[in-house]
Amino acid sequence: MNNDLFLAVLQRLSRVPGVRGAMIVDMAAGVPVVAEMADGVPPEPVAALAASLFRRTARAAEGVAFGRLQTLQLEADAGHVVVAEAGETAVVAVAERSAQLGLVRLEVHRAAEALL
Amino acid sequence: MRREDLDRVMAALREPTRRFVQEARVRTCLVVNGAGQVLGQHGFTRSYEIVNIAALAAAAHAAAGALAGLLDAGRWTHLHNDGERQQMFLAPIRTPVEELILIAIFDEDSSLGLVQLFFDQLVEQVQQLPEFQHAAASGDQASFERDLEAAAHRILSTDGPGGA
Numbered sequence: 001m002n003n004d005l006f007l008a009v010l011q012r013l014s015r016v017p018g019v020r021g022a023m024i025v026d027m028a029a030g031v032p033v034v035a036e037m038a039d040g041v042p043p044e045p046v047a048a049l050a051a052s053l054f055r056r057t058a059r060a061a062e063g064v065a066f067g068r069l070q071t072l073q074l075e076a077d078a079g080h081v082v083v084a085e086a087g088e089t090a091v092v093a094v095a096e097r098s099a100q101l102g103l104v105r106l107e108v109h110r111a112a113e114a115l116l
Numbered sequence: 117m118r119r120e121d122l123d124r125v126m127a128a129l130r131e132p133t134r135r136f137v138q139e140a141r142v143r144t145c146l147v148v149n150g151a152g153q154v155l156g157q158h159g160f161t162r163s164y165e166i167v168n169i170a171a172l173a174a175a176a177h178a179a180a181g182a183l184a185g186l187l188d189a190g191r192w193t194h195l196h197n198d199g200e201r202q203q204m205f206l207a208p209i210r211t212p213v214e215e216l217i218l219i220a221i222f223d224e225d226s227s228l229g230l231v232q233l234f235f236d237q238l239v240e241q242v243q244q245l246p247e248f249q250h251a252a253a254s255g256d257q258a259s260f261e262r263d264l265e266a267a268a269h270r271i272l273s274t275d276g277p278g279g280a
Contacts, residue, residue, distance in 0.1 A: 029229055048229030048233045049233070051229060051230075052226070052227060
């Protein structure tokens with residue numbers, strides 16, 4: 001997997017209206033592989049917390065026999081975070097509250113599939 | 117460091133290390149000084165040979181500093197050892213008084229990113245402690261002997277060095 005693919009995936013995701021940042025995260029280490037975030041949003045804490053949250057939720061999903069977790073969606077007052085697993089990595093998108101969530105989710109899934 | 121100073125420093129580090137273990141989800145957290153003296157600890161510390169780990173971490177810290185100097189790489193920020201089941205994170209905490217070393221041992225419950233994230237917060241908390249605000253007396257022979265005596269006392273005491 002080369003860096004060009006990572007960047008192409010991120011650029012496509014970043015063009016979705018309302019997306020303030022996107023990154024590909026190494027799930028085991030919880031660190032960003034590549035990131036394109038809006039100014040003032042540091043990628044490292046987002047990557048660490050998103051990976052941790054995803055792994056914990058995946059464990060909970062397995063615990064209640066829901067099977068493999070594919071997507072995690074976090075809603076907050078000011079926006080959304082969508083995380084989709086892509087093998088050893090995960091695609092993370094940070095979007096404004098007003099963003100079209102369906103479109104963001106679709107693009108995050110496409111990005112994850114492109115990385116597999 | 118005198119015995120009473122050591123007790124005061126250990127008490128001051130108790131809450132920051134507890135919070136770090138809880139938030140970063142590490143198994144064990146140790147804070148040691150450059151001499152390998154344990155100043156703070158929290159987590160499953162009884163699972164490990166704490167004194168040996170502290171001494172080896174201090175040695176690794178010194179070696180990493182020397183290596184960084186040889187490579188003209190400046191001061192190092194952390195060492196990460198990724199084992200099969202457990203990982204170790206070693207990083208300096210710079211204070212006006214002295215440079216401390218954090219040793220964090222963690223497994224799949226945490227990650228390097230998470231440890232780094234909460235390490236930055238730990239550093240801020242430690243740097244704000246009054247015990248690490250002002251440079252103390254120089255490391256002369258008397259203070260070295262006090263350090264040695266305090267460390268020996270802790271190792272030989274039946275209570276152990278405290279912690280979780």
